Amino acid sequence: MELFVHSPGKEHPDIVEVEETALIRTLVVEDEEDGHVWVEASETEVGLDLTFAGAGIRHHHHVHRGRCHHVEVILRWAGENHENEYGPGTTIATVEAWAFDQVAHFSDEQAAQHVLAEPGADHFLEGSVHVGSLVKAGACTATLDLLPRSRFEG
Amino acid sequence: MVVSPEERTGRLHLGSGQFLAGVAAGRWRLISLTWPKTLIAISAAERPRSPREFFIRFDLTGYPQTAPTGGLWDVEADASLAPELRPKGPRAAQLFRTDGWAGGATAMYAPWDRIALGSHTDWATKYPLQAWKPTRELSFALSQIHEVLNASDYLGV
Numbered sequence: 436m437e438l439f440v441h442s443p444g445k446e447h448p449d450i451v452e453v454e455e456t457a458l459i460r461t462l463v464v465e466d467e468e469d470g471h472v473w474v475e476a477s478e479t480e481v482g483l484d485l486t487f488a489g490a491g492i493r494h495h496h497h498v499h500r501g502r503c504h505h506v507e508v509i510l511r512w513a514g515e516n517h518e519n520e521y522g523p524g525t526t527i528a529t530v531e532a533w534a535f536d537q538v539a540h541f542s543d544e545q546a547a548q549h550v551l552a553e554p555g556a557d558h559f560l561e562g563s564v565h566v567g568s569l570v571k572a573g574a575c576t577a578t579l580d581l582l583p584r585s586r587f588e589g
Numbered sequence: 590m591v592v593s594p595e596e597r598t599g600r601l602h603l604g605s606g607q608f609l610a611g612v613a614a615g616r617w618r619l620i621s622l623t624w625p626k627t628l629i630a631i632s633a634a635e636r637p638r639s640p641r642e643f644f645i646r647f648d649l650t651g652y653p654q655t656a657p658t659g660g661l662w663d664v665e666a667d668a669s670l671a672p673e674l675r676p677k678g679p680r681a682a683q684l685f686r687t688d689g690w691a692g693g694a695t696a697m698y699a700p701w702d703r704i705a706l707g708s709h710t711d712w713a714t715k716y717p718l719q720a721w722k723p724t725r726e727l728s729f730a731l732s733q734i735h736e737v738l739n740a741s742d743y744l745g746v
Contacts, residue, residue, distance in 0.1 A: 439606060439609075439613070447605070447606050447607035447610070447728075448606040448607070448610055449606050450606045450609060495613040497610070543741045544741060544742065546741070547740045547741045547742050550718075556718070557718060557722065558718055558719075558725075558729065559718055559719070561732050563610060563614070582718075585715075585716045585718070585719060586680070586683075587698060587699055587700060587705075587709075587712070589709050589711065589715070
């Protein structure tokens with residue numbers, strides 16, 4: 436079966452082919468500090484000695500491989516920093532829900548006109564990106580800007 | 590058969606984790622690829638009397654150094670989708686213009702589209718977060734289009 440494996444430093448997943456009966460340990464390099472695995476949206480680390488089938492991981496499921504057990508998200512909006520903590524396999528769609536609803540208090544219409552982006556990035560973050568993919572070496576934080584979506588004119 | 594570097598890159602990107610994750614999530618699917626023409630279906634939010642997906646026929650000539658271009662396609666008629674069947678809503682109608690813009694039938698009014706970029710030379714610097722760059726993949730454009738077709742301001746056809 437094929438899995439979508441997300442990792443730090445890379446926003447989009449790699450496709451990895453594994454056997455259902457293989458150990459989750461096959462996704463990581465022994466003794467590597469990135470040697471921890473989470474199922475997308477779950478904050479509970481998956482035991483490396485479970486099989487994929489035993490852990491309930493199926494074809495085309497998304498998993499996260501990394502070293503940060505929690506990621507502190509620092510959201511910059513309206514001149515203030517707002518912080519929240521997530522599991523590394525949490526998607527940007529979940530972070531957006533917090534940012535739009537609980538920080539900015541947007542209506543649905545306003546939410547559709549805003550996006551999240553890393554400072555200085557050349558693109559918006561897609562909802563499917565894992566926050567754990569945004570951490571930098573030596574840190575377990577991700578700084579995000581809440582920005583208005585452009586309306587093309589000219 | 591000799592495959593050009595642009596076709597090799599295009600096929601590689603159509604097999605990338607980013608593209609296939611979108612397929613697995615039901616966001617889009619590849620219908621056909623006859624280089625440089627690529628037909629892709631992109632899913633849309635449920636709206637009354639509206640389709641659940643739209644087809645876009647991309648021209649990937651020069652990809653990825655040159656931006657893709659593409660317009661809504663009527664698969665049954667094998668022709669550009671009629672204006673009355675195109676998606677409506679503030680952003681959807683702007684993306685797929687029917688008001689006489691020269692690229693309306695075959696291109697998108699967005700900075701990731703070759704035709705629109707060619708007629709708006711300031712867009713690459715004016716909209717850097719959404720403008721095409723050779724480092725991007727086609728999935729970048731697909732994601733932008735999918736977002737428009739699934740946003741709360743998309744009104745159906």
